[in-house]
Amino acid sequence: METIPLIGISVWLVAKIFVLIALAIYIVFAAVIVKQVSLMIKTVEVGFEAPIKFVAWGHLLFALGIFVLAIIIL
Amino acid sequence: MPDIFVAEGKEEKEHPHSPFSSFCYFPSGVKFASKDSQEEIVLFLRRHWITNIPWIAISLILLFAPAVLGSFPILSFLPDNFQFIAVAIWYMVVTAYILESFLDWFFNVCIVTDERIFDVDFVNLIYREITDANLDQIQDVTVRMGGAIRTIFNYGDVIIQTAGEVPRIEFTAVPNPDKVAKILRELRVEEEVEKMEGRVR
Numbered sequence: 001m002e003t004i005p006l007i008g009i010s011v012w013l014v015a016k017i018f019v020l021i022a023l024a025i026y027i028v029f030a031a032v033i034v035k036q037v038s039l040m041i042k043t044v045e046v047g048f049e050a051p052i053k054f055v056a057w058g059h060l061l062f063a064l065g066i067f068v069l070a071i072i073i074l
Numbered sequence: 075m076p077d078i079f080v081a082e083g084k085e086e087k088e089h090p091h092s093p094f095s096s097f098c099y100f101p102s103g104v105k106f107a108s109k110d111s112q113e114e115i116v117l118f119l120r121r122h123w124i125t126n127i128p129w130i131a132i133s134l135i136l137l138f139a140p141a142v143l144g145s146f147p148i149l150s151f152l153p154d155n156f157q158f159i160a161v162a163i164w165y166m167v168v169t170a171y172i173l174e175s176f177l178d179w180f181f182n183v184c185i186v187t188d189e190r191i192f193d194v195d196f197v198n199l200i201y202r203e204i205t206d207a208n209l210d211q212i213q214d215v216t217v218r219m220g221g222a223i224r225t226i227f228n229y230g231d232v233i234i235q236t237a238g239e240v241p242r243i244e245f246t247a248v249p250n251p252d253k254v255a256k257i258l259r260e261l262r263v264e265e266e267v268e269k270m271e272g273r274v275r
Contacts, residue, residue, distance in 0.1 A: 059169055
């Protein structure tokens, strides 16, 4: 396994930390989308609110799932 | 009196519409924030569906990219678990792109009521702009149509100059722009008649 000279930490451990930070930021972004969708739905109602909410929540859960998966398998 | 106001009951005037329609005349089931109880929606507009083609094409390319690029060893320097997460992240970002592009089209709407015009713009994730102007503040309506695709699919911009705080409201890439301008003209005439008769709400 490749290690960083002097500090002796695995390169892939550092890469894992960066991936997890990026995914955490992405989760915030996905949560903002959910909030944005609820705001949009309050502003304009056209009769397609439930599927859009479902997709926005699905996207957030997908992001959370990938985050957990990254913790487990990386 | 303009034709669109021929004595019809509210139920008779309202038309059922698909949530994905770009042009709805007296749509039923449409609501928006700050709508008065007596206010009636005359027109509901959003960008023509053909304007979605670029992001749909980009999305398809992005969706199939990992399968095509799988033939080339781009990620081969990564361990298998990192490769798997990289592909998962790719699909997650593509999902976000598709969702954002759809929301941008779906919720950027223009609403014309019998009293006001509304332009709802969701510029990005955290910024929205809702502009409204009373019909009697409309000073000038310009229809802008140009280019082969706009002519073939009959869509264009309707630019409304107002005497309100926001001097210019733009309905971008809406279908049947001439019809929109005609309806706006008729509504303004109706509003003036109401004013003269003292029926202003």
